Amino acid sequence: MGEILGLLKVVVVQGKRLVIRDFKSSDPYVVLKLGDQVAKTKVINSCLNPVWNEELTFSLADPVGVLNLEVFDKDRFKADDEMGHANLNLQPLVSAARLSHVLRVSSGEMTLRKVVPDSENCLVRESCISSVNGEVVQSVWLRLRGVESGEIELKQRDTCYIASAGLPDLVYSGYKPHAYSWNEFPPLRDILDAVHKELPGSIFNSLLLNRYKGGNDYVSWHADDEKLYGSTPEIASVTFGCEREFLLKKKPHKSSQERCDEKPPPLKRFKRSSSHSDQHSFTLKHGSLLVMRGNTQRDWLHSVPKRAKAETTRINLTFRRVV
Ligand SMILES: O=C(O)CCC(=O)C(=O)O
Ligand SMILES: [Fe+2]
Numbered sequence: 001m002g003e004i005l006g007l008l009k010v011v012v013v014q015g016k017r018l019v020i021r022d023f024k025s026s027d028p029y030v031v032l033k034l035g036d037q038v039a040k041t042k043v044i045n046s047c048l049n050p051v052w053n054e055e056l057t058f059s060l061a062d063p064v065g066v067l068n069l070e071v072f073d074k075d076r077f078k079a080d081d082e083m084g085h086a087n088l089n090l091q092p093l094v095s096a097a098r099l100s101h102v103l104r105v106s107s108g109e110m111t112l113r114k115v116v117p118d119s120e121n122c123l124v125r126e127s128c129i130s131s132v133n134g135e136v137v138q139s140v141w142l143r144l145r146g147v148e149s150g151e152i153e154l155k156q157r158d159t160c161y162i163a164s165a166g167l168p169d170l171v172y173s174g175y176k177p178h179a180y181s182w183n184e185f186p187p188l189r190d191i192l193d194a195v196h197k198e199l200p201g202s203i204f205n206s207l208l209l210n211r212y213k214g215g216n217d218y219v220s221w222h223a224d225d226e227k228l229y230g231s232t233p234e235i236a237s238v239t240f241g242c243e244r245e246f247l248l249k250k251k252p253h254k255s256s257q258e259r260c261d262e263k264p265p266p267l268k269r270f271k272r273s274s275s276h277s278d279q280h281s282f283t284l285k286h287g288s289l290l291v292m293r294g295n296t297q298r299d300w301l302h303s304v305p306k307r308a309k310a311e312t313t314r315i316n317l318t319f320r321r322v323v
Pocket of ligand 1: 208210219224237246284302304316318
């Protein structure tokens with residue numbers, strides 16, 4: 001693989017008019033392949049217009065190549081049946097992202113490029129590549145080949161990183177987001193001031209914003225233990241909108257410094273809604289502030305799991321200090 005350009009986050013949104021492969025319907029799932037990276041959605045039973053809304057992540061290397069998509073019907077007792085395939089050339093998206101970087105587009109919405117359907121590609125209709133507040137996004141409908149009917153919609157998900165001037169680049173799961181300035185987002189600067197007031201002595205100089213459009217958007221188990229946050233990172237996490245469950249679990253291998261009788265990490269202002277000895281669950285409500293500090297990132301992992309009941313958008317701001 002060549003130089004890693006970043007992460008490609010593809011949301012497999014939905015399918016329409018998929019073909020029948022069982023008696024009256026199909027149990028479709030999507031497989032995406034980029035080079036030797038493969039990712040799959042879950043199976044949706046008995047549905048020809050399925051909604052997956054599942055995000056699949058790939059690393060993007062130079063040359064970027066083509067994203068291959070295949071739809072299958074899940075069968076229990078025989079091999080899965082093919083329900084069509086399509087591909088998407090990623091080059092327009094990557095060159096539009098480079099263009100937006102050069103133009104320093106950072107706020108508002110701007111169409112960078114249009115890709116039109118032709119005999120080579122699988123586009124159902126024209127697809128716009130836009131910069132939406134600095135994130136380059138593309139939404140496409142792909143016509144499935146090798147079958148009589150069927151279309152699949154793909155999209156990208158947004159994240160946003162804001163940092164004070166002069167800080168080193170953040171590399172987040174191998175991806176280097178563009179750093180906006182606080183001046184571009186006065187309301188976020190106000191929230192930062194409010195957090196500083198709440199936590200005297202703490203100094204945050206960067207912010208990662210995550211938007212969860214619904215219960216299918218999630219953050220898997222991880223620790224924010226990147227070197228740039230120092231040995232005992234302090235993270236203040238503010239939630240707006242839909243409440244979601246936040247889980248903490250002990251890292252599998254205990255660090256030598258850790259004592260056996262160690263208590264769960266100090267989390268300010270939170271009531272635990274459930275706990276086993278090595279896993280704890282907290283409900284993060286609208287307006288809540290959760291603080292992780294001390295050895296939390298060294299010894300614990302955290303996640304925001306999928307939740308079918310979480311129907312509305314949640315915005316999470318994590319203020320951090322790059323040392
Ligand atoms: O959304 C949340 O509550 C947590 C997000 C998170 O863990 C992260 O951005 O590192
Ligand atoms: Fe995190």
